[in-house]
């Protein structure tokens with residue numbers, strides 16, 4: 001049993017309803033949150049969640065891989081890296097019509113946001129023009145748009161903004177210290193730079209990470225500390241549980257304790273109170289009970305649909321049943 005943890009005046013202010021949004025979270029404070037007893041942590045996260053969101057609403061996004069496989073990067077968790085033999089083959093960029101058909105289907109299934117992912121280190125200008133066309137037509141359907149295309153220059157970010165892009169996803173993945181064990185083909189600073197370009201272009205930021213990659217708690221603390229110290233918190237914070245894909249270097253990684261995953265969600269909720277926290281990859285192998293705990297801990301977004309880029313995701317019907325059981329409804 002851990003001793004009671006003092007979190008200081010700032011935290012008390014947050015709980016008493018003043019809820020100043022902080023960008024100066026220290027690792028010690030975040031560590032103290034992780035160390036709280038589970039009931040206390042969930043209570044704090046749920047209390048803060050209710051100050052900013054309707055706890056019965058869940059934002060629903062659909063993710064489509066518009067350009068699959070053949071990526072030159074070496075992200076150790078990713079089946080789309082050309083360096084690993086995972087059975088994922090390189091495909092061409094999808095056509096505009098095919099993307100439009102998928103977006104229409106996503107909208108009629110209840111999605112409010114349509115995310116388009118491409119397995120690139122960074123987009124070539126010619127490819128970016130095609131993606132911008134896709135953004136325009138998807139936006140024309142009345143959906144929010146999101147893209148994840150790798151590293152962007154400032155000019156590319158502005159071009160995407162002009163096409164109507166609402167969100168750009170670019171994850172930090174893990175702590176600065178553990179990053180080199182997962183990716184060697186670009187550095188943490190590259191990631192932060194792309195986030196800066198996206199923010200400067202006026203696009204909302206979707207940025208989170210992956211847990212269960214063999215990192216220790218200090219790395220989960222470091223990741224949240226980095227996210228919560230950004231000058232503006234990401235509007236959307238996806239927290240992914242590693243999907244262990246055969247052929248990737250992390251295929252045999254032991255699974256992370258689900259309670260540690262829930263704790264990570266809760267700490268993200270407390271430190272970034274106004275951000276939508278997304279229960280992202282890894283739901284396929286997660287029990288209904290763990291997912292319910294994640295919603296209690298302040299997760300309020302999911303990806304909906306049978307596939308997450310190239311890995312399985314719970315079927316839409318399963319999600320609908322779970323949401324009905326929990327009395328949750330799609331966020332308007």
Ligand code: SF4
Nearest residue numbers: 071073075078081119
């Ligand atoms: S995560 Fe993205 S950048 Fe990394 S290998 Fe996969 S597709 Fe490429």
